Amino acid sequence: MAGLEVPTWDPQTALLIGAILVEAFVLYVGYGGLEKLLGPRLMTFLVGGESSAE
Amino acid sequence: MLSSLDIFGSSPEMMALFVGFGLVVGILFGFFGMGGSFLVTPALLMLGYDASVAVGSGMAFVFGTAVIATLKHHDLGQVDYKLGVIMIIGTTIGIEVGRASVYYLEALGLAGGVISVAYVVLLGGIGAMVTREALKSDGGGGIDHEAADKDLSEYEIPEIAQTIQETVRIPPMVTLRGDIRVSAWVITAVAFSTGLLSGFLGVGGGFIRMPAMIYAIGVPVPVAVGTDLFEIVFSGGIGSYLYGQGGGVSLAIVAPLLFGSALGARIGSAATAVVDSDGIKIYFGGMLLAGAVAVGIGEVGSYLGNQLLETLGLVLVIGAAVVVAGAIIYTTVASLRATRSQRAPAAD
Secondary structure (H helix, E strand, O other): OOOOOOOOOOHHHHHHHHHHHHHHHHHHHHHHHHHHHHHHHHHHHHHOOOOOOO | OHHHHOHHHOOHHHHHHHHHHHHHHHHHHHHHOOOOHHHHHHHHHHOOOOHHHHHHHHHHHHHHHHHHHHHHHHHOOOOOHHHHHHHHHHHHHHHHHHHHHHHHHHHOOOHHHHHHHHHHHHHHHHHHHHHHHHHHOOOOOOOOOOHHHOOHHHOOOOHHHHHHHHHOOOOOEEEEOOOEEEEHHHHHHHHHHHHHHHHHHOOOOHHHHHHHHHHHHOOOHHHHHHHHHHHHHHHHHHHHHHHHHOOOOOHHHHHHHHHHHHHHHHHHHHHOOOOOOHHHHHHHHHHHHHHHHHHHHHHHHHHHOOHHHHHHHHHHHHHHHHHHHHHHHHHHHHHHHHHHHHHHHHHO
């Protein structure tokens, strides 16, 4: 238990971690697109006019 | 392993809770550059998950969040890859030792208690430090948003880092971005210590590693932030894989948390351009202290078998995070409205 464990290949675990990685990429791209698409409208709704939050 | 993949095995209420909590955690992470991930593990512990699942899923969540943030910082040129690779080696060993400790303590039936106590000490200590700094001056924890705009050569090396650089000159010496020369052993020691905490508590370790890189190694703030995130992608990925092999990563927890936090991080990051973080740092310190108290109350409740105390602990830890995230959004919208109303008469 005290010794260092070398990661062994496990396809199911790799799939699990891969799914998280893919989700991260999809969310980065997806939310980025949504920000461009809906950002100005959201700013208008929140502050009554477009302001840059960048 | 099947239980790790049963994303639909979670109730809609739990999914909604995780998305909401992820959103709050993301806002805090995006705004302060730290301080969201370490709320997840204690919250999962208080929800009754096994220590290995709470820590493993917390780490997998950190991994996903770091991937998203690194993509952004890579474009800004704020990643020192040489420093990152050395940090990765030291942190990986540290994580493995920390992870082995969790399973060992779990076999003894002590994991939940020891991890909770470590959180109380850590959150309490850092919370007190950040609050003190926020009260004392305009410095303190989190990212200095104005500093992020400066050139790397303009950064002053903290006194303590200068002392370490001059005292510890064990070869090999490494030159980092910003013309900093430091012993590779100093970097390795920082990496191992923070990796140990990371593996033991299931946190990215950014809230310890980032100040450590700035104050012990002496790297400029933006490079510390970018390199830290780059490193978390690897350390979090390996840590998640190792926990996943033991059935410690639940996609039913991680996926909704990430879904919420990715959005929250964008909101928090955008808010940094509008709001001066100094005023909010005190709330951040307060949130950490509340988190420490909450974990303590939850643990006492668990020890006494008192459901009410356990629930109170959970409400406190989530409530404190929600209050600070709400304060960030409220202050941002108020600042934007004030700016607009100032511009409107000028335009007339």
